[in-house]
Amino acid sequence: xxxxxQTPRHLVMGMTNKKSLKCEQHLGHNAMYWYKQSAKKPLxxxxxYSLEERVENNSVPSRFSPECPNSSHLxxxxxxxxxxxxxLYLCASSQYDRVTEAFFGQGTRLTVV
Amino acid sequence: KQEVTQIPAALSVPEGENLVLNCSFTDSAIYNLQWFRQxxxxxxxxxxxxxxxxxxxxxxxxxxxxxxSSGRSTLYIxxxxxxxxxxxxxxxxxxxxxxxxxxxxxxxxxxVKP
Numbered sequence: 115x116x117x118x119x120q121t122p123r124h125l126v127m128g129m130t131n132k133k134s135l136k137c138e139q140h141l142g143h144n145a146m147y148w149y150k151q152s153a154k155k156p157l158x159x160x161x162x163y164s165l166e167e168r169v170e171n172n173s174v175p176s177r178f179s180p181e182c183p184n185s186s187h188l189x190x191x192x193x194x195x196x197x198x199x200x201x202l203y204l205c206a207s208s209q210y211d212r213v214t215e216a217f218f219g220q221g222t223r224l225t226v227v
Numbered sequence: 228k229q230e231v232t233q234i235p236a237a238l239s240v241p242e243g244e245n246l247v248l249n250c251s252f253t254d255s256a257i258y259n260l261q262w263f264r265q266x267x268x269x270x271x272x273x274x275x276x277x278x279x280x281x282x283x284x285x286x287x288x289x290x291x292x293x294x295x296s297s298g299r300s301t302l303y304i305x306x307x308x309x310x311x312x313x314x315x316x317x318x319x320x321x322x323x324x325x326x327x328x329x330x331x332x333x334x335x336x337x338x339v340k341p
Contacts, residue, residue, distance in 0.1 A: 155333070213278050221270045
């Protein structure tokens with residue numbers, strides 16, 4: 115248990131579905147992140163929220179929509195995804211303004227059919 | 228642009244061996260470097276964090292070193308055990324990043340045989 119909890123752990127969705135991934139941290143961190151891990155590729159940063167404000171968006175398609183309602187919760191809303199979006203989606207948190215470890219959740223394994 | 232490379236991509240050793248995993252980065256202006264472990268289909272577990280001003284960090288059988296000038300870090304695992312089998316990832320945070328963004332290598336998949 116790392117202090118970062120992601121739900122669901124597994125998700126299968128059709129290309130026309132809408133679903134949401136949830137992340138929760140109780141570490142008192144002030145930044146939260148979504149990373150994508152595809153087969154044979156390094157982890158790629160998708161979004162950064164710092165003090166609940168989106169501060170980075172790495173050219174992610176609009177079918178991925180993040181939301182950060184408070185400093186402890188982060189969502190990733192998914193709609194009209196493509197099969198190539200199938201991947202492990204990892205949430206992380208850290209203190210952006212100090213040298214501290216980043217902690218990751220267990221991930222959501224997403225399969226788009 | 229910061230790039231992180233890990234060599235080898237895969238490693239298989241007999242139990243009890245000491246081993247070294249390598250991580251190199253192209254831009255020496257880093258804020259810190261972090262080593263993670265990832266079990267298949269799972270999230271990342273933080274192993275060690277080295278600040279840019281530090282040369283090494285130790286935790287149990289693990290020792291990580293950092294040489295910023297040459298753009299290298301190594302993770303030394305002493306007396307390896309089958310339970311050490313996993314993928315090991317290194318990640319750097321650039322000095323210029325004010326968001327805590329990490330840039331990852333592709334990882335080294337380690338198998339320790341009983």
